[in-house]
Amino acid sequence: MSPQAHERIHREAVMLSAEWGPKLSLFWTDRDFSIGRFPPLDRIDYLDHAIVLMERERTRPARPPLTEIRQYLCADPFASWSSRARSFAAASVLDPMHRKAYLRTLLYPARFCYSWTTGLMGSNDDAVAFVNKKPVPRLDADLITRALQCRKSGGNPDGLFSARAALLVQIDACASLLAAA
Template structure:
């Protein structure tokens, strides 16, 4: 990366925003907050100034009420109209028994999390490969497959759907990477893994093009014809999960 890389500038600005935001959240949560952490592409490789979320994990004593979670999200938008809507909150209690913290995100927390505030370090049990398999073949795959079929049947790509479409193109790589390795990695990691592993049935070319689009922060309109490979990507995932 060079000093003029726009994604690096954006990543630095996003991290500064996250630090400011967590200071506000500390005042809101008080001693109930055990730790706040950066996760996702802000904690490892692949941050996109256009397409990345700001993933923040909160470990608390007893979890968060819906009202408290709404207040935290409202504070994020109030602090920055640019960065606030990009904030994605992962939260749990000290036993990791409540909230929004599924197995892959627990892996991300264990392997990559960057502490913004830490009053007490709480580490959950590492998810097993069997747990990851059970999770991936459930709601994540079902939700992605539904979106993939919808995009495959679409006649046009609306600007509001650019981010969702690009993610839909990239997710087969993420599924294959995590299913096979039991790890949480970046889109870069997933595409590189798929190229090297030659996993049966996957269209790697569409993944490479989608990654290139993400890295250049471009509109994915030129990739709209790739929607036609999504049904076969679904089939490839099903075959992988059934092997």
């Protein structure tokens, strides 16, 4: 899909619904879901949560096994998130244009632990509830919960920035899941 087509679809979605239009996710892949943004997680999301707005042909990809999900998560997703987390932990100020990225970085450990443990793809709410119900050693679930509350309220995450050093512990907590596997 061209960038122009992608943008046009997003504009039309916003015109249809000011609330849901901005949240529209467009996924692209091949028939086997072997390429795309997050191949194994996209497959799970498609199989479990898809609301098809338009399709030319129905496809039912194979559900990825937990081993495939873990292989995927411990590679680029973990490396990218931990690099971002280290950058935020070392920063002295939170640039206003990086507020959304900071919140995502705070929330990612919950999503990582949720998918790593269950093999499922869920919302931030699902993932945060999971780490609160099934604590991961050394993971600061309270910080993640406060980040979710901030995101839901549309609040400013500047008040959470003083906790940025905790991201280093969050990295270690998630890395312990990798090491235990």
